[in-house]
Amino acid sequence: MQRLTSVVFWFLVFGPFVYGQLDYKFYDSTCPNLTKIVRFGIWSAMANDTRIAASLLRLHFHDCISNGCEGSVLLDKTSDFSSEKDANPNRNSARGFELIDTIKANVEKACPKTVSCTDILTLAAREAVFLSGGPFWSLAMGRRDGLTANMSAANTDTPSPFEPLENITAKFTSKGLNLKDVVALSGAHTIGFAQCFTFKSRLFNFDGSGAPDPQLDSSLASSLQTVCPNQDNSDTNLVPLDSVTTAKFDNIYYKNILNNSGILGSDQALMNDNITATMVINYSKYPYLFAKDFGASMVKLSTIGIITGQNGQVRNRCNIVNQN
Template sequence: MGAVWGTIFVVLAAISVTHAQLSPTFYDETCPNVTDIVSGVIQNASQSDPRIGASLIRLHFHDCFVQGCDASLLLNDSATIVSEQQALGNNNSIRGLDVVNNIKSALESSCPNTVSCADILAIAAQSSVVLAGGPSWTVQLGRRDSLTANLTLANLNLPGPNSTLETLKDRFSVQGLNATDLVALSGAHTFGRAQCSTFVNRLYNFSGDGNPDSTLNTTYLATLRQICPQNAGGTNLTNLDLTTADTFDKNYYSNLQLQNGLLFSDQVLFSTSGADTIAIVNNFSSNQTAFFEAFAASMIKMGNINPLTGTQGEIRTQCNAVNGASGLIMGGVASAKSQDASVSSI
């Protein structure tokens, strides 16, 4: 029996290493300044790009919804990788990859081969919210980076700006997230920008009858039509939050109550008849503390979606390619700089 129990103990120990739990103290000994380094790079980038915080939090969202929080989104096309960056929810819309690479370079200089790109995304999301005046939370750490990407799963899992409430709930439910998580995480649209192409269908011919979306405030409609003329190019940008564009606050929910939600996937949270999300929107609109607490809790919950830990995956030395590969490192940075829509589908 002693030998048997010894064998069982070894097996259990191996399992615990492979599936280790995330911990806020994971880098306390190996890279104690990790959060300060990440925040410093973001703060510097925000001086010339006030949209960068919204872009970085979106990267974390869109990463976690595909294979879990494993930095698979950051991988460029290579001989063995088909990048998730070409998915419908990402193509020509993700940005901030250059800033992620700058963060990685700074961390490699200070703590070589230590901090994963998946953890960089998690820390960057929290730092971006704090820098915009939003809540802080204890970021759980210890994720490792995937060796693969999944374009098919990205196309399947990522909700879009025209998603119905039913679709949004389904996509979130797959990730173990409920209606409160959906409404709270949608509050990330309290800052950032979106391209006309993501909402122009609401302005002119929403149901194929030549009329705009009836859930869109008519005054706001007139403003948006000035920004996005009919049959023009869809690359013009406007604020996701028309009141406080670069501040993380509860105004996103007040906008929904006035039918001033920019994306259809925003407005359905309040304008879908009989929806349980309406009461949540009303609560967050009247109580910013409740929103901040729920947002922080939902971010922690989302950050725990299927992370690689222990000996799974790897710690990439560059975020755009697996170690030892000749991934298109600079290609990813260049394309990120050219992509202009900081719209989040979450």
């Protein structure tokens, strides 16, 4: 694993640097212990909460894909705007806000008014993956925090597990990502859990057939029916997205899809397109390839709609905009 992560690190550090005012050494002199502070905060949290790594990764994705990487998902509602926390993709499911607030407070003690919440969330996602056994990628820093939230964008731009693959792909490409990014970033589902309501339609009377989704392994379907019985009070029950290596970031997710064991319909749909199916097969065979492509896609994701320079601000607290 050490060799794997060092190779991915080399690839991304010495690849093309095209991210404008972001800089790999942005905090070297102003907050030299930033990465250590973030990593320790997440390591400590993971000891008590096995879900937190996946939650942080998801939180970063939801921030960037809907309104750009500017920390808007972290903001509480005000009299001026609604909170993205209350958008359908985030309400009662987005987690990790308190941990980001805690890490921000520790960063403020070491480096007051220096590090944006957006950079902290971006680093947190990488550290969560790395501490779960996944790849490490180099990140250029210098993002600023936005001044408002966009609940409408969070509702419309965030991919849903109920959408067909072409819709999800369109949402990615509208942000400058591509089909490879769709498949690579879907690999984030190698860790984390899903609530029953996100896939229950596959378990009972799928498309009016009176039977489960034929693309779902029959033994898995029976097991899921036990955890997610066909009644409303089971909707929020949790099921691991990868029951084989639930807390380990690896390529088993793709092997599960090949075995018709992708829990979410949007995951299993990757096998319905020749191009994405080929990528799934390759990632299932070659863990290094997945690690490399996932890291590269995360770097691309982390530059969507960023604010730099004199724009935006460095929030004192992540849940509220600084008042002049």
